[in-house]
Amino acid sequence: MTTVYLVASGDLRLSANQMCWPAQEAMEQKVFDAVRREGVTIKRAHPYDPLAKHGFIDSQKYGMEVFSRIPTQAPVIVAEAVWQYTHHVLPGLMTHQGPILTTANWSGQWPGLVGMLNLNGSLTKAGQKFSTLWSEDFTDDFFVKGLRTWLSKGKVTHKLTHVHPYDSVDVPASSARTGQRVASELHKNKAIMGIFDEGCMGMYNAIIPDELLAATGVFKERLSQSALYAKMSTVSESEARGVYEWLLAKGMKFNIGSDEANDLTEAQVIQQCKMYIAAVRIADQFGCATVGIQYQQGLKDLVPASDLVEGLLNNVDRPPVYDESGSELFAGEAIPHFNEVDECAGLDGLVTYRLWKKLGFAPENTLHDVRWGRQYKGPSNSRMIDDFVWLYEISGAVPPAHLIDGYAGAVSERQASMYFPLGGGTIKGVSKPGWVVWSRVFVAGGRLNFDTGLAESVVLPREETEERWKLTTPQWPVMHAVLQGITRDQFMARHQANHIQVAYAPNKTGARRAMFAKAAAMKEMGMNVSFCGEI
Numbered sequence: 001m002t003t004v005y006l007v008a009s010g011d012l013r014l015s016a017n018q019m020c021w022p023a024q025e026a027m028e029q030k031v032f033d034a035v036r037r038e039g040v041t042i043k044r045a046h047p048y049d050p051l052a053k054h055g056f057i058d059s060q061k062y063g064m065e066v067f068s069r070i071p072t073q074a075p076v077i078v079a080e081a082v083w084q085y086t087h088h089v090l091p092g093l094m095t096h097q098g099p100i101l102t103t104a105n106w107s108g109q110w111p112g113l114v115g116m117l118n119l120n121g122s123l124t125k126a127g128q129k130f131s132t133l134w135s136e137d138f139t140d141d142f143f144v145k146g147l148r149t150w151l152s153k154g155k156v157t158h159k160l161t162h163v164h165p166y167d168s169v170d171v172p173a174s175s176a177r178t179g180q181r182v183a184s185e186l187h188k189n190k191a192i193m194g195i196f197d198e199g200c201m202g203m204y205n206a207i208i209p210d211e212l213l214a215a216t217g218v219f220k221e222r223l224s225q226s227a228l229y230a231k232m233s234t235v236s237e238s239e240a241r242g243v244y245e246w247l248l249a250k251g252m253k254f255n256i257g258s259d260e261a262n263d264l265t266e267a268q269v270i271q272q273c274k275m276y277i278a279a280v281r282i283a284d285q286f287g288c289a290t291v292g293i294q295y296q297q298g299l300k301d302l303v304p305a306s307d308l309v310e311g312l313l314n315n316v317d318r319p320p321v322y323d324e325s326g327s328e329l330f331a332g333e334a335i336p337h338f339n340e341v342d343e344c345a346g347l348d349g350l351v352t353y354r355l356w357k358k359l360g361f362a363p364e365n366t367l368h369d370v371r372w373g374r375q376y377k378g379p380s381n382s383r384m385i386d387d388f389v390w391l392y393e394i395s396g397a398v399p400p401a402h403l404i405d406g407y408a409g410a411v412s413e414r415q416a417s418m419y420f421p422l423g424g425g426t427i428k429g430v431s432k433p434g435w436v437v438w439s440r441v442f443v444a445g446g447r448l449n450f451d452t453g454l455a456e457s458v459v460l461p462r463e464e465t466e467e468r469w470k471l472t473t474p475q476w477p478v479m480h481a482v483l484q485g486i487t488r489d490q491f492m493a494r495h496q497a498n499h500i501q502v503a504y505a506p507n508k509t510g511a512r513r514a515m516f517a518k519a520a521a522m523k524e525m526g527m528n529v530s531f532c533g534e535i
Helices: 014-037 060-068 090-094 112-126 141-153 173-189 210-214 225-232 237-249 266-286 307-313 343-359 462-471 488-494 508-524
Strands: 003-007 041-044 076-080 100-105 131-135 163-165 191-196 218-223 290-293 365-380 383-393 434-444 447-457 478-483 499-505 528-532
Touching (some): 003 014, 014 076, 014 100, 060 090, 076 112, 100 112, 112 131, 112 434, 131 488, 173 508, 191 225, 191 266, 218 225, 218 266, 218 343, 225 266, 237 266, 290 307, 290 343, 343 365, 343 434, 343 499, 343 508, 434 478, 434 508, 447 508, 462 478, 499 508, 508 528
Parallel strands (some): 003 041, 003 076, 076 100, 100 131, 191 218, 191 290, 447 528
Antiparallel strands (some): 365 383, 365 499, 383 478, 434 447, 434 499, 447 478
């Protein structure tokens, strides 16, 4: 290679691009230095915009323009220190014929790792070949050796010895039967996935083609966020306030202020309660077994954030909602919700909910962003550990049942104005200790795939948790997770999404039983299934 071109996909929101640009600029300088140390010329394929005050590709239109100027056979590095909208660069990357390298800085400040993993999953779904690397300072051996290989050979590969195909594993017969029954019931009776506007934030990897989804027994009901907004207008103030008072009676706290631009206000919370009621009523109207609200575009300019709504929907114990005749809707049930209309998480969440109920386990489950992590040595869960502890974190969908002390351990804080101009509260808390089954449905090779494994949710000292919040997003709920039998780099090399699904089991034995049953269910539904890490 003689000349490498660097591109940077950014957010669609100007405020986010401006706020995050300094971190991107600092990261890019390190990438430039690393490439130049290898004796290779590197050029930025698009300039800094002094009017916009950032240098990101901030639209699909601009991305097409940028790639039209890059030689089709040239090597391209996509460098990400922020959350990015994959569709800004996907048209150019899907048709590009030269080597592609995605890379991100190992930092929790902005969701660069999340953005890169979303891009990776999207490229995998599209069938486009690419390589990927990550680094804290871009001088470590892992990155330097990987970059050198990519520059000389046009690709870099990672060992995936932690991945075990389903047919190579001795799956217990009882677990297999349980999973197969759930899959057969879904095939026979079918289910509806309610989607409030498809394709959130350019997440191409989060859209399951209808023909692949239908083969599992699940079918899409494409709903409009405008319908959700309209339905909110039919919810009375007293109904919404009833939800708010129910939450207060449960011990949930709300950090209420008076400044609409910067604080969480009671008016914002009441609007969120109206959205919650509206979502339940629409789910009932259309017979949805699971729903996903996009929110990030469209609704963000009309109403407060959907995050409080999403977490409540995912909790079995939630404020009651009634229809016009006074009958309670979905009584005693959660309505599995998938954040950011990630349909892969929606399918996973629905299967998990039904299977966990069949097993007699608490069925609440959620996705998280694969946000960041670092080695931790010290006390945890009344013992000493020395492990790489991931920080999983997502603004919406986390059920209070996952948090220490449930509702009483939850606090709602205002979403950052940078992303959420009209505010709205989250369900912030720390995930309780225990054994977890993690998983991900993804599209690769023209079919549905499923990865799963075991993790332990650990409790870290308060000061460590607070520091991790400060290094990421302090308004969001977190899970401190130790993956079993998988190193940091093994996970990054394999995982094909920005999201990861998690569900608790009573103990490690129960988690293994559930993991095997879930794998069997997905296998029965026609997926290519793999176990990752410890079996």
